Amino acid sequence: MRMRQTGRMRIVVLTGAGISAESGVATFRGAGGLWEGHRVEDVATPEGFERDPAMVQRFYDARRRAVASVHPNAAHRALARLEDALGDELLIVTQNVDDLHERAGSIRLVHMHGELRRALCTACDARPAWSRDLVDLPPCPVCGERMLRPDVVWFGEMPYELDRIEQAVVACDVFVSIGTSGAVYPAAGYAALASAFGARLVELNLEPSDAVVPFDDARTGPATTLVPTWVD
Numbered sequence: 080m081r082m083r084q085t086g087r088m089r090i091v092v093l094t095g096a097g098i099s100a101e102s103g104v105a106t107f108r109g110a111g112g113l114w115e116g117h118r119v120e121d122v123a124t125p126e127g128f129e130r131d132p133a134m135v136q137r138f139y140d141a142r143r144r145a146v147a148s149v150h151p152n153a154a155h156r157a158l159a160r161l162e163d164a165l166g167d168e169l170l171i172v173t174q175n176v177d178d179l180h181e182r183a184g185s186i187r188l189v190h191m192h193g194e195l196r197r198a199l200c201t202a203c204d205a206r207p208a209w210s211r212d213l214v215d216l217p218p219c220p221v222c223g224e225r226m227l228r229p230d231v232v233w234f235g236e237m238p239y240e241l242d243r244i245e246q247a248v249v250a251c252d253v254f255v256s257i258g259t260s261g262a263v264y265p266a267a268g269y270a271a272l273a274s275a276f277g278a279r280l281v282e283l284n285l286e287p288s289d290a291v292v293p294f295d296d297a298r299t300g301p302a303t304t305l306v307p308t309w310v311d
């Protein structure tokens with residue numbers, strides 16, 4: 080394993096829907112999947128939004144309400160403790176659009192698939208906070224156009240902060256994948272990228288994911304048990 084001369088380890092943690100499952104947030108795939116009978120690949124698209132914007136806005140409003148009523152769990156809190164210990168040696172890259180990592184205290188965090196708590200103006204690219212007032216699709220607070228959509232990354236769109244993420248992935252000593260199925264790129268390719276640059280790979284998941292590279296340490300079980308054990 081590569082380590083800097085300081086002896087400290089650089090760790091990248093990639094999280095997916097599984098880390099929030101025990102808080103009561105539904106995952107995307109598998110039984111009881113989030114889009115209720117629709118394949119996420121069919122509906123989480125710009126075309127799906129164009130077809131039926133009102134349905135998609137309603138769906139995201141319902142998810143905002145659902146996330147507001149749940150709390151970070153022991154896995155989110157364990158990662159916040161890890162950041163307290165490691166500081167800028169740790170980067171959490173989450174595919175989740177909920178805010179449970181930050182509510183647990185994490186700061187060095189990238190939301191690569193966007194955030195439920197923001198809107199995106201397709202006219203001027205502003206990303207204002209999403210408040211209750213936006214439900215009736217008012218004008219963008221920056222440019223005045225009525226072109227707001229959820230600030231989330233759908234299939235075919237470019238995820239956020241890819242340069243920052245890739246720099247951290249190629250430089251890390253340990254890459255940890257938590258509660259993600261490995262079905263969606265580019266996130267699904269990060270374990271292989273980290274491995275190619277010499278990182279040790281750890282997976283913490285309810286069941287083994289679709290990862291294309293073998294993990295050095297693959298543990299199966301619920302995140303609220305596995306993550307605190309791995310961190311502490």
Ligand code: BJW
Nearest residue numbers: 095096097106107108174234235258259260263264285302
């Ligand atoms: C537990 C647990 C517990 C449960 N404890 N664990 C062919 C090949 C390669 C790529 C492509 C391809 N065709 C198209 C593409 C690209 C496409 C893609 O990947 N498609 C796939 C279907 C193949 N990707 C894109 O379009 C992305 N953009 C892109 O590629 O841009 C171009 C580009 C080019 C070059 C470089 C970089 C970019 C954009 C993807 C956007 C994904 N958006 C969504 C919706 C976000 C908004 C919303 O939330 O509504 O993101 S889809 C959905 O899937 C969401 C998630 O973040 C993402 C991943 O899901 P996740 O988190 O893994 O959840 P699940 O449900 O799949 O898995 C849960 C896991 O938890 C399971 O493993 C369980 O076991 C586990 N678990 N309970 C621990 N208690």
